[in-house]
Amino acid sequence: MTSPLEMKYTEKKLKGKNFLTVADFTADDIEYLLNRAVKIKKDFQAGKDFEPLAGKTLGMVFEKNSTRTRISFSVGMNQLGGNALIMNPDELQIGRGETISDTAKVFSEYLDGVMIRANSHAMVEEFAANAHIPVINGLTDKFHPCQALADLLTILEVKGKFDGLKVAYIGDGNNVAHSLLLACAKMGITTAIATPEGYEMDQNVASLIQKEAKQNGAELIQTNDPAEAAEQADFLYTDVWVSMGEDEEKEQRLHDFKGFEINDQLAANAKPDYTFMHCLPAHRGLEVSAEVIDGDHSVVFQQAGNRMHAQKALLSALL
Numbered sequence: 357m358t359s360p361l362e363m364k365y366t367e368k369k370l371k372g373k374n375f376l377t378v379a380d381f382t383a384d385d386i387e388y389l390l391n392r393a394v395k396i397k398k399d400f401q402a403g404k405d406f407e408p409l410a411g412k413t414l415g416m417v418f419e420k421n422s423t424r425t426r427i428s429f430s431v432g433m434n435q436l437g438g439n440a441l442i443m444n445p446d447e448l449q450i451g452r453g454e455t456i457s458d459t460a461k462v463f464s465e466y467l468d469g470v471m472i473r474a475n476s477h478a479m480v481e482e483f484a485a486n487a488h489i490p491v492i493n494g495l496t497d498k499f500h501p502c503q504a505l506a507d508l509l510t511i512l513e514v515k516g517k518f519d520g521l522k523v524a525y526i527g528d529g530n531n532v533a534h535s536l537l538l539a540c541a542k543m544g545i546t547t548a549i550a551t552p553e554g555y556e557m558d559q560n561v562a563s564l565i566q567k568e569a570k571q572n573g574a575e576l577i578q579t580n581d582p583a584e585a586a587e588q589a590d591f592l593y594t595d596v597w598v599s600m601g602e603d604e605e606k607e608q609r610l611h612d613f614k615g616f617e618i619n620d621q622l623a624a625n626a627k628p629d630y631t632f633m634h635c636l637p638a639h640r641g642l643e644v645s646a647e648v649i650d651g652d653h654s655v656v657f658q659q660a661g662n663r664m665h666a667q668k669a670l671l672s673a674l675l
Contacts, residue, residue: 370388370389371675373490375501375670389666406668407437414438414470415443417443419475422495425663469671470489490675503535505670510662519544521546521590547565549577550582582622586618610642618648633656636656
């Protein structure tokens, strides 16, 4: 556990920082945030108030539809004593041609931080480069770091440790996979990812994950065989096969992902006490069977709930 002295140092170190990818934080930073999230969650369940952000406002911009991100950040800010202001790009001047840099500078005059759920990661990077307040990536086409924090918190709650674990991700090598596997690598968790041919992770991201894993005594296994990835896994994780903005590719994707459903047959390759995870929303009968996601091995709703607690730790540290 982090000592009080280390907590003060890390808290000061994180104040005002951006969180665009998991790569922005060290393993010590992440451990600090997870320890903070554990305490925040316990205090919340015990009915204790924790309002370090009284008088502060988080702006939230949504270019994509959202359930968990919108609700968890809004309620989280409220529980921390602050306010959350939800904005649709179509309702802002940015929707009528105001530059991202100008918008970032204006936001910095009014807000204490901003969370952006964007189509393009480059847009969030440009916004952060011109803002004078912390910028949090709520999801882009390349990364989903807040989900990864919640995933690590869930893994920690289930197993009580990271050492010696294996997480197997089955499906599309997308933004969720990028952030999950990078977060696991930083914490010394071995990962395996099975994707259909042509749906592998971005190779620059994969190289970074490989490097982090090696530095932390873990391993990254990349394969096109779901059974190989699932072999002796402690956790099985998947995401939708057709993400937002990919509807035109739906029929092709459904064809290409045949055989990648996490069901009882595939799960038999994992450890008998494996845990199933999914970032949601889920489609039963496609990426996961109803028997698995609704069965005793599943922690998907605990995982969803942890979005709020992990993000409260993040918000209270950055803002």
